[in-house]
Amino acid sequence: MEEFAALSGLSRPTVSKYFNDPESVRATTRRKIEEALERFDYRPNIFAINQNRRLTKNVGIVVPFLADPFFAEIARKIEALCYEAGFRPFIMNSHGGREQESENLDSLRALKPAGVLLAPLGRASDLGAIERFCRDVPTVLFDSNLDGMGAAFVGSDNASFVDQTVDYLCRSGEPPCFFEMRRPANPNANKRRHAYIAAMERHGAAPHVVSIEGDGWAFEEIGRQGAHAALSSGDFTTSTVLCSNDRLAIGVLAACYERGLRVGRGPGSALRVASHDDHPFSRFTCPALTTAAHDYTSVAGYAVETLLKLIETGGQMPTRRETLFPANLVVRASA
Amino acid sequence: MEEFAALSGLSRPTVSKYFNDPESVRATTRRKIEEALERFDYRPNIFAINQNRRLTKNVGIVVPFLADPFFAEIARKIEALCYEAGFRPFIMNSHGGREQESENLDSLRALKPAGVLLAPLGRASDLGAIERFCRDVPTVLFDSNLDGMGAAFVGSDNASFVDQTVDYLCRSGEPPCFFEMRRPANPNANKRRHAYIAAMERHGAAPHVVSIEGDGWAFEEIGRQGAHAALSSGDFTTSTVLCSNDRLAIGVLAACYERGLRVGRGPGSALRVASHDDHPFSRFTCPALTTAAHDYTSVAGYAVETLLKLIETGGQMPTRRETLFPANLVVRASA
DNA sequence: TTCGTATTTTTGCGCGCGTAAAATTTTTGT
DNA sequence: ACAAAAATTTTACGCGCGCAAAAATACGAA
Numbered sequence: 001m002e003e004f005a006a007l008s009g010l011s012r013p014t015v016s017k018y019f020n021d022p023e024s025v026r027a028t029t030r031r032k033i034e035e036a037l038e039r040f041d042y043r044p045n046i047f048a049i050n051q052n053r054r055l056t057k058n059v060g061i062v063v064p065f066l067a068d069p070f071f072a073e074i075a076r077k078i079e080a081l082c083y084e085a086g087f088r089p090f091i092m093n094s095h096g097g098r099e100q101e102s103e104n105l106d107s108l109r110a111l112k113p114a115g116v117l118l119a120p121l122g123r124a125s126d127l128g129a130i131e132r133f134c135r136d137v138p139t140v141l142f143d144s145n146l147d148g149m150g151a152a153f154v155g156s157d158n159a160s161f162v163d164q165t166v167d168y169l170c171r172s173g174e175p176p177c178f179f180e181m182r183r184p185a186n187p188n189a190n191k192r193r194h195a196y197i198a199a200m201e202r203h204g205a206a207p208h209v210v211s212i213e214g215d216g217w218a219f220e221e222i223g224r225q226g227a228h229a230a231l232s233s234g235d236f237t238t239s240t241v242l243c244s245n246d247r248l249a250i251g252v253l254a255a256c257y258e259r260g261l262r263v264g265r266g267p268g269s270a271l272r273v274a275s276h277d278d279h280p281f282s283r284f285t286c287p288a289l290t291t292a293a294h295d296y297t298s299v300a301g302y303a304v305e306t307l308l309k310l311i312e313t314g315g316q317m318p319t320r321r322e323t324l325f326p327a328n329l330v331v332r333a334s335a
Numbered sequence: 336m337e338e339f340a341a342l343s344g345l346s347r348p349t350v351s352k353y354f355n356d357p358e359s360v361r362a363t364t365r366r367k368i369e370e371a372l373e374r375f376d377y378r379p380n381i382f383a384i385n386q387n388r389r390l391t392k393n394v395g396i397v398v399p400f401l402a403d404p405f406f407a408e409i410a411r412k413i414e415a416l417c418y419e420a421g422f423r424p425f426i427m428n429s430h431g432g433r434e435q436e437s438e439n440l441d442s443l444r445a446l447k448p449a450g451v452l453l454a455p456l457g458r459a460s461d462l463g464a465i466e467r468f469c470r471d472v473p474t475v476l477f478d479s480n481l482d483g484m485g486a487a488f489v490g491s492d493n494a495s496f497v498d499q500t501v502d503y504l505c506r507s508g509e510p511p512c513f514f515e516m517r518r519p520a521n522p523n524a525n526k527r528r529h530a531y532i533a534a535m536e537r538h539g540a541a542p543h544v545v546s547i548e549g550d551g552w553a554f555e556e557i558g559r560q561g562a563h564a565a566l567s568s569g570d571f572t573t574s575t576v577l578c579s580n581d582r583l584a585i586g587v588l589a590a591c592y593e594r595g596l597r598v599g600r601g602p603g604s605a606l607r608v609a610s611h612d613d614h615p616f617s618r619f620t621c622p623a624l625t626t627a628a629h630d631y632t633s634v635a636g637y638a639v640e641t642l643l644k645l646i647e648t649g650g651q652m653p654t655r656r657e658t659l660f661p662a663n664l665v666v667r668a669s670a
Numbered sequence: 671t672t673c674g675t676a677t678t679t680t681t682g683c684g685c686g687c688g689t690a691a692a693a694t695t696t697t698t699g700t
Numbered sequence: 701a702c703a704a705a706a707a708t709t710t711t712a713c714g715c716g717c718g719c720a721a722a723a724a725t726a727c728g729a730a
Binding site: 010011012013014017024025026029048051052 | 677678679680681684685686687
């Protein structure tokens with residue numbers, strides 16, 4: 001940078017100032033730099049920058065399971081927004097594991113990020129580790145909330161998801177039973193169950209929850225086996241099944257197909273199946289899945305917006321705000 | 336580090352040496368450091384390390400489209416292997432775009448990585464940019480090959496995929512026609528088409544390729560629309576369709592379902608559909624997809640192994656080697 | 671024109687570490 | 701037990717830059 005500054009006829013700190021904010025130097029100075037820049041194509045050393053900056057331009061994005069297209073999709077959107085805002089996003093994948101999540105937080109700490117967007121594992125998270133992290137680093141939680149952690153939470157309104165699917169299913173046929181994992185990894189699942197029970201009572205219908213066994217993140221397989229078990233033992237007390245999430249529903253559809261059960265709302269169909277999330281593949285299941293869609297764009301947008309505001313105010317938020325976006329019902333052929 | 340060295344009764348460079356390789360200091364010295372380490376939990380500053388090291392421990396992993404579960408899966412495996420080898424993997428996503436891919440390479444260059452594992456976009460890649468990059472940074476290509484670029488290529492043997500599916504389909508029923516995009520993004524697609532034609536000729540059957548329109552990475556939707564078009568116009572001249580890849584096949588299955596066509600090999604089925612890749616979701620399609628599976632583990636393992644060897648030898652390879660792993664046929668219900 | 675203020679540029683310093691060469695200690699051979 | 705060789709530790713220096721304070725310059729009003 002010393003050389004380059006000399007070549008552009010300025011001192012090094014002036015050039016440094018330019019790279020931190022091109023608007024912060026006089027127009028004539030900027031022109032000098034930009035001319036020299038074209039001729040010598042110099043680029044500042046990232047490591048030296050980050051070592052010396054009080055706050056880096058790094059932003060961490062932590063998702064629980066990147067192989068899940070839902071997280072791949074939202075991570076992609078968030079990444080793009082951070083990039084546009086002039087930050088350097090680092091996507092980290094917890095692989096569904098507690099140790100990996102804690103390790104990710106450690107690695108992030110070393111990157112001295114200006115802020116972090118964290119979608120925690122949920123039940124499997126090391127709450128103590130996350131709380132300590134949030135105390136040190138400005139953090140916005142998204143997707144799943146942990147009580148009081150982080151400076152803010154941005155996510156989807158689980159009640160809105162379930163209300164819309166239950167309303168639709170009740171209006172168009174038999175009230176649904178609810179299909180879920182007995183020990184859901186994600187806190188959203190519990191909220192959805194509660195919302196289901198409340199919604200059914202509002203409709204004057206008797207709620208019925210089918211809880212299946214299974215741990216880990218292989219939801220499709222868990223759903224498939226759970227559906228086989230439920231169908232064999234007659235646990236589905238109605239002809240309408242509302243799944244906690246789309247990945248379970250994909251498993252249910254596979255099980256129904258394997259048993260020759262026709263799914264859909266037409267005549268000749270044995271079962272209606274609906275779900276929540278609008279997983280990127282739910283358009284292509286057979287039949288296509290009726291589901292409640294996340295407002296991906298709003299969640300990603302507001303999460304990033306909140307983090308940027310948090311960074312500007314020096315990592316302090318007057319009060320922890322939880323922002324929830326409602327779902328959009330997507331009616332397809334399955335229910 | 337100065338302080339910490341004093342606390343452990345040593346000089347700073349000795350401690351530095353320890354962190355670069357704990358084996359490189361005397362046992363007594365190491366014990367001193369490790370005792371102090373427990374009491375004060377000091378950690379070296381990554382930025383300062385990387386700034387001064389001749390070669391960093393960073394490794395870049397570039398994939399064309401991370402929202403595709405196939406790439407999510409293989410990136411995950413590669414990431415884990417790099418991590419175990421003591422490197423710091425950085426996953427970068429080209430989002431299916433030429434500019435993003437070039438930008439990723441630029442960002443990587445700035446990280447001064449010891450090596451890079453690159454799965455290029457293929458047809459959309461900026462070949463000049465990639466070649467320049469490979470000259471500067473030790474690079475191993477994987478998944479899709481670019482002529483002569485990088486120090487080595489590790490991928491799957493497309494001929495093996497197609498040979499096995501074609502053999503199986505011919506043996507068990509009518510020889511297949513081949514369903515693909517007219518302008519595939521990925522060079523593997525072309526190899527698969529050629530392998531299909533050769534395999535059909537070996538079987539004494541007439542090859543028939545159905546090429547559909549569509550650009551981008553929304554393969555399921557492209558496959559769905561293409562299948563509708565082909566079914567309407569009678570382009571499928573046989574009752575057996577071999578898709579170039581699973582994501583197209585998922586679209587074909589959706590189209591068949593929408594038209595009430597039963598897919599499978601049993602009586603009463605109108606169409607057999609098979610494919611290649613063993614996409615993580617192909618187990619859960621309706622019917623489950625018969626496909627040829629990548630040897631994910633071998634490809635990921637050998638790619639990392641090759642890169643580590645390349646790094647050890649200072650980025651030079653006597654000769655560019657291309658290593659291909661054969662497929663495993665996975666027979667499910669669709670064909 | 672001149673002075674005062676606001677903006678811009680420069681001076682001087684230090685960040686936290688890697689590394690080559692020098693100094694020291696330990697090991698080996700006799 | 702002593703010198704030479706090998707292994708280890710220390711000295712000394714620099715990496716490439718951000719940042720605070722000082723100096724210089726630009727701009728507007730009297």
